[in-house]
Amino acid sequence: MRSRETSSASIIRRSVIGLAVLSLVAAACGGDDDDSGTPAVTDAPTATDAPDTTDAPDTTDAPDTTDAPDTTDAPGEMTGMIVQPGVCGLGNGEAATGTPIKLGGAATNIPGVDFTWIPKMAKIYFDCVNENGGIYGHPIEYSYEDGAPDPAVWSAIATKLVETDKVLAIVGNTSLLECDVNGQYYADHGYHPIIAGVAPGCFLSDQWSAVNMGPYYSNLGGAQAALRAGATGKLVVASPDQPGMDFNNTSVQDIAIQEGLDFEGILETVPIADPAGFAQRLVQAAGEGGGVVLNFTGPTVLPLLQAISEQGLVDSVIWASSTPPNDPSVSAALKDCCGTDWDGKFLINAEFNVLDSGLPDNNKMIELHDAAGADFPISAFSQFGYVIGKWTTEALLRMGEGADYTVETVNQAIFDLKDAESDMICKPWYYTNGSSANVSNNTDRTVTPQDGNMVQVEDCFEIEAIAKDDAKGINGNPLEEIRSNEG
C-alpha cells in the first residue's frame, strides 16, 4: 500500500495567470510574473546552437538554479532596427495626431480556444506607439475580429477587414483555419499578413509570414529534445484528431526513420474521454526506452499529465511536447495536481524566450500589459502579439518620413521586412527569403515545469533539417533550403 500525501497547498495565485494557452500555436514562456516565488531558471547551456544537454530530464532533482539566462546571446547591441529594444516605435513621448494608418486583425475565439490575446497585445503595443510619435506623427488605428473555426466565418472576416473596414494591412491574425481559406483572397487584394501560424498552410507560402513555427516544427523540436534526453526506443507522437494533424505528425516520423527508430503516430479525439486509459496506451505504444511527443493544448494535456502521474507512468518513457503547454498556468496547475512529479520530466519545445528573461522587450511587454490592465494573462501569446506589433511598426517606420500609405506600399514594406530583432527570439526574423516554404522562426529552446514555473533546460538550438528520401520514406522538410537562403 502506497499512499502519498495530499497536495494541500491548492491555494495559488491563479487570479493573475489563471488563463492558459489553448492553442496549437508554438510558444515560449517562462516563470510567473507575480511574487509567488523566485523564478527558477536553469543553468541553460551557454552555447548558441544545438546543445547536447541531457542532464535535466533524467534526474529527479531540480535542475540547478542560477540567475537569469546568461547574456551572451542577449541582443545587447541591436543594429539596423529603428525600433530600439524595449521601446515603443520612435519612443519620443509625443502623441501622434496625424491621419491614422488603419490596420486590422482577427483571431479564433470559441469556448476552449481563445487566440485573441495575440491581437489584444498587438493593440496594446500600437497604443504605446501612438503615445510615442506614432509612425512619424501618424497614429496606428488597429482593431480585430474574432470567429469560430468555420470556413464561412473566416471568409466573411477577411471580406470585412479588406472591403468594409478597408484596412491597409492585416496584422496579428491567428486562426485554426484561415491559412487554408483566405490565401487566394489576400493574394487577389494585395495583402501580406503578418501572423501567428497554426495550420500547416501558414508556413508553406510567402503570402503571409508567421512569427512562430507551428506544430509541425514544434513537434520535431520536441522529438529532438526527447532524443537528447535519451530516448532510444520507439518514438510516438500524439495529436488531436483534427485536419492537418496527420501531416504535423510526419515531422516526428521523419526524424524517427533518420535515427533508425520505430515510429507510431496517434490521433486522438479531444478532449480525451479517458485520460488514464490513453496514458496506458501511449506508454504501451512507446515501450521501454521510448519517447512520446504530445501535441495538445494546455487544457487537454493537463488531465493527461495528471493521469500519467497518478498511474506512476512519469518515468516509463521520456515525455516531450510541442509548444502549447508552455505556459505558466500549466506549470502552476501541474504543481497543484501532481506535486513535483513532473519537475524536469516534461520537455516542452519553446520558440520564444522565457517570460522572466529580464531583457528589454520582455520587460517592456510586461510593463505595457500591466499598465493597460489587460484582461488576459502574460504568456507566449502576448509575446507573439508584442513582436507582431513591434515588427509591423518597424516595417512602417522603414518606409521613411512622409511616405504614402496605401495597401500596396504598406504591404510591400511588410513583405520586404528583414533583420527584425527582438530579445524574445533566438535570431533575427524576416518576412520571406524566397524559399519554397516560409519558416523564418526555426530555432528553439526547451523548457520544463519546475516547482510551479516553466524554466529553460536547453538554450537556442536549430530545428533539425531533414532531407527528403523517398527510398527510406522520409518526407523531409525545407529547413536546409531556408537556412542556406538565410546565408
Place this chain on the structure above:
Amino acid sequence: MTHANPTDNRLPSILTAATPRRVITFVAFVLIALLLLPIVLSAFWMKIMFEMAAYSLVTLGLGLLVGRTGIYSLCQVPMMAAGAWIALRVHYLVDLPFPLLLLISGLLTGLLGIVIGLPAMRLSGLYLALVTLMAAGAITLLLTVVKFPNGGDGFWGFDKLNSSGQNILPRPSSATSDIAFYRYTVVVAAIGFLVAAIHITGKPGRAWASIRQSEVTAVSAGVNTTLYKLWAFALSAAVTGVAGGLIVAGTGVTTNQFPVEQSITLLAVVLLGGVYNLWGAVLAAFFLRVFPQILDKKLGLPVEVLTMLFGVGVISTLAMQPKGVVEDLTNLGRFVGSKFARSERAEHEGVAT
C-alpha cells in the same frame, strides 16, 4: 405555404393553398433576395446572406420533421456534414456538372436519412429523439476520424499528407463569384421550399398531419405510417444534404465544424423560429447565421450570450408560444396590415402567410 394548425381540418392542395397573397409574398421575397440585397448590402453581409440562404435549407429540413410529423431529430447537423462529404467524395470520383452533384448529394443523403429514420418504424417521441442524438454523436466522431475527402485513395478518399484543413468544391462555371453563387443558392433554396410546400399541401402532408395527431388514428384511417415517416426523414435529409453541397462549394467545410452541440442549437433555433410555418425556417436560419453577426459586429456582445438566449428562447417557445417567433411576426403583420388595409381584413383572418 400552409398553416398547419392542429385544429385546421381542411385538406389543402398546392393549388388551393397557393393563394395570390402567398404567391406574391413568396415571389417578392425571392426577388428581393436575388436583386435588391446584392445592391444594398456590402460584400461582408452578402457572405453572411449566403450562409443564411444555404442554412435555410437545413432549418427547413428539421422544421419539416418537427412541425409536420412531430419527430424531433438531433441528427440534422451530421446530415449536413454528410451532404458535404458525399458531394466531395463524388466530385473526386467523377467529374460531374454542379447541379447533378447537388442532386446526387441530396439523394444519397436522403437515403442516409432513411437509415437514421428506420428506428422510427418502431420508436417514436422521446426515444426516437434520443436515438437520433446517439446517431449524431456516433456520426460526428466517425467524421473526425475519417475526415472529409481531399482527393486521397480508397473509400474514404482522405490523403493525410494533404495538410489543408479546408475542403472545398469548385463552384459551377455559371456562378463563380460570391454574388453569383449567392443567387444560385437562393434559387436552389427557393426550389427546396417549393418542393416542401408541394409535399405539405399534398398527400404526404395530410398523412404527416394525421400521424402527428395520433398514430393509431392514422393507421386506422389507412395511412401507411411507416412509408410516410421514412418519407419525411428522406425529404428532410435530402434538402439538408443539398445544403451541405451548397456550403461545401460556397465556403468549404472543415472536419471539426460540426460538434454535437450544434444539433442541439439547431433544434433550439428551429423551435424558436416556428415549426408550423415554412417561413419559420427562414427565420431560424436568420437566428443561426445572421443574428450572431449582428450581436457581435453591431452590438459587441460576447458569443456566449447567444447560447443563453437560445436556451431562454427554447424554454419560452415550448412553454408559451409553440408556433415560434414567426407566429408573433405574423400577428404583428396582421395587425399592421389591418391598419392599412381594412378592406382585406377578412382574407387575413385565419390564414397565415
Place this chain on the structure above:
Amino acid sequence: MPDFKPYIVIGLALGGVYAMSGVGLVVLYRTTGVLNLFYGAIGALGSLVAWQLINEHGWNNYVSFGTAILLSGVITFAYGWFFGPPFAARDPLVKASASLGFALILLGFMQWYWTADVRTLALPTTRMQYVNGWLRINWTQGIGILFPILIAFITVAFLNRTKVGTAMRALADNRDNAALLGVPVRKVEAFAWTGSGILFGISGLLLASLVSMEIAALTFTLPVAALAAALIGKVESLSVTVIAAFLIGLIQSSLGAMNSVAQYRNTTPFVVAIIVLVYFGWRGQTERRVA
C-alpha cells in the same frame, strides 16, 4: 495481444461515474416524467464552483465539494419547482427539450463566466493509491466504482421502505391518481429533483477529476454515456442502468488497448444505446413506457 489489465480499473471507474448520473436520471424520470438533459451541465457547474471556491477563495476542499454538490441539488430543484408545473401535462419529448434549453443557458453562462482557462480538479482521494502488481487503484476510482452501487441499493431501499419513496413510486405509476389519494405531489417531486441534482453534482465532480474540466465536454459529450445507460435500463430499472453503465465504461476503456479500433472507442455509448434501443423497439417494449 494487448495488455488489457490496466484498463479494467479505469473502465470500471468511468462506468461508475456514468452509473451515478444514470441513477439520478432514472429516479427523476420515474417520479416526474422528465428526462433531464441538463444533468451534465449541472455537474459541470458544480465542479467549476468547487474549483472556484478552492482556488480563488481558499476554501477547504471538503467544504467546497459539499457546497458544490448542494448547489447542484438546489439549482436542479429550482428548475423543477419553476418549470415542472408548466410542462407537467406536456409530452415527455417537450419536457426533455425544455431541459435541453436550460442546458444551453447554463452552458452559455459557464463559458462566459469561467472562459476557457486551464483547470484541474484534484480530489484529495486521487493521491491515495493502492498498488499491487498490475493493479493500481486510487480512492477516486474506488469511490467511482463503489459509490454508485451503494447509491443504487440505498435508492431501492428508499423507494421500497420509506413514505416518500412509496409516494414517488405512486407518482411514477399515475400522477393524477396519486394526487387524488393525497400524495403531496409537489413535495415528492421536489425531493426527486433535489436528490437527482445531488447525484449529478457528485458525478460531475468525479468526471471533472477523472477526465477533464472542459466545459462543453462536461456538459454534453462526456456524460452522454450515463444517458445511454439509463436508456438501456428503459429509464426504469436501476440495476440494469448501473450494470449497463459499468459495461459501457469497461468496453470503452478496453477498446483503447486495441490500436486498430482505439480511435473509435468513444462511439461505444452511442452505438450500444442505438443497438439496444432499436432492439427494444423491435420487441415493442418501449412504446408504453416512454414514447
